[in-house]
Amino acid sequence: MSVVGELSTLRRRVKGGKEETPDNKVAYLFLAPWLIGLFGITIGPMIASLVLSFTDYNLLQPPNWIGLENFVAMANDARLHNSLRVTFVYVIVSVPLQLALALGIALLLDRGMRGLAFYRSIFYLPSLLGSSVAVAILWRQIFGTTGLVNQVLQLLGVQSPPGWISNPDTALGTIILLHIWTFGSPMIIFLAGLRQIPRMYYEAAEVDGASRWTRFLSITLPLLSPIIFFNLVLQLIGAFQSFTQAFIVSGGSGGPSDSTMFYTLYLYQKGFGQLDMGYASAMAWLLVVIIAGFTAVNFLAAKYWVFYDD
Template identity: 70%
Template sequence: MSSLGELRTLALNARKGGVKLKNRFPDNKAGYAFIAPWLVGILVFTIGPMLYSLYLAFTNYNLLQPPHWAGTANFVQMFHDPRLWNSLKVTLIYVGIGVPLQLALALALAILLDRGMRGLGFYRSVFYLPSLLGGSVAVAILWTQVFGKNGLLNSFLAIFGIHNAPGWVSDPNFALGTLIVLHIWTFGSPMVIFLAGLRQVPDMYYEAAQMDGAGAARRFFSITFPLLTPIIFFNLVLQVIFAFQSFTQAYIVSGGTGGPSDSTMFFTLYLYQQAFTQLHMGYASAMAWFLLLIIGGLTALNFWLSRFWVFYDD
């Protein structure tokens, strides 16, 4: 009888141990099955092409013949390509001017919408709409109609007697500026993020500041801005990355040439020309990895600089 009881005790303990072991090492087959499409997608359509482009960066490849190993020739060529460095200069001007102005406008409108005005949802949707359309072909074509020689802007200026206004998109002195304005116009996405951040600032801070006699400017620089620095940093990193990848606007406005006089020749547009116009796919792949290094370096620099101006509310 005692032996039967001991057997039952051993069986019960074994069952409990199995449950504990199962809890420690759960069966993840169902989870893997659900994420399998994503894993296949990222391996086939993202990681695979990236590794293949890295290989092509060290080859001569014209899409018509098999690639031939060229070592570091493509990277050496980049340092002696004046159009590449001009395209990088144009892109840096575009990013350096467009991103700060876009974020400043987005923050100003977010503060305005945070005042609890009527129809907030409507205004938020209207202001967000340009972000959805800013990179589209239709908006780029519309931009040429607005800033063309006979466009809407010049027609408006003619009302006030200004009849010798330039063709803004066809003048090398103003063409890049029109694209910067287009980028600033797509402020909706960072604005919504700023608005969400403003909703997290406790009202008691503003109430205490008002009781101490702090004005609107003082409340902004002493309360709003410091508490929003993590959100500003987040938007800054994202918008810098997105701005470096801008392509459609310059392609449509310039007709794919980067003109006039290469004034709208973005780095991505020059990369496209090398890859699909001149069929220098190996060189274009090297340019793509160079752009990745630039974006990665600037992102790392932003993270390093953030320690001096980003404040986290512990």
């Protein structure tokens, strides 16, 4: 009897001429909390927000069906267009820089320095704290008019340094720096990926006279490309949903001059500031489409640069 036949026989135990089916009640009992969360906290609210996106709803009165009016209004909303521009700049600039810094630190830690566990923990810490309210408040103080950055610049002889948070030209840059600073999570993933690359490849390349830069381009990057792709997708999704940093640094206004008006912050203002929940729901679904589009593009482009060692 084949292995498949034996497994089939074991799965279909017969008692009294009747086939006994496995009892899955215990499995569903253990899965119940997850299933309740999936349908009650995720799928249910998503369907409700999709329905509300076609209504005029202010939380105080019953929803009023208005069809596509919210989406038409979005096409003519200048502040929404600006929030998209700010968010795209934030994502396109901060994510590559963050991943580059994370990869650079991972390469340094991969060299086997003493106290690796300590440095790994220290570098990972910003990822745990970077999205917190406390760190955002601290960041606002550091880059304020009388903050630490300006105090250091004054000691170096710079007269009347600018208020980085209050200047529309630099306010977004401070939040980008905050995002880059939270490089710990992708760094840990990069470090794990580097540890999986066989050393024999580097030894063979070194024997052939390849320089360190050539080894990095020809061995490290191709073999690490699945990890780079994984981190890229995760960080893109997370960056598009950034909210706390912009809310705290700008005091919830998205200022100065809407220079830090992230899409999620504008969505929050429309939904909870102006109680326009129907419009906010439509904005939320536009964000879902944007994130899905960027993710799909990454997956389609992955076949041209992601190398899997099968």
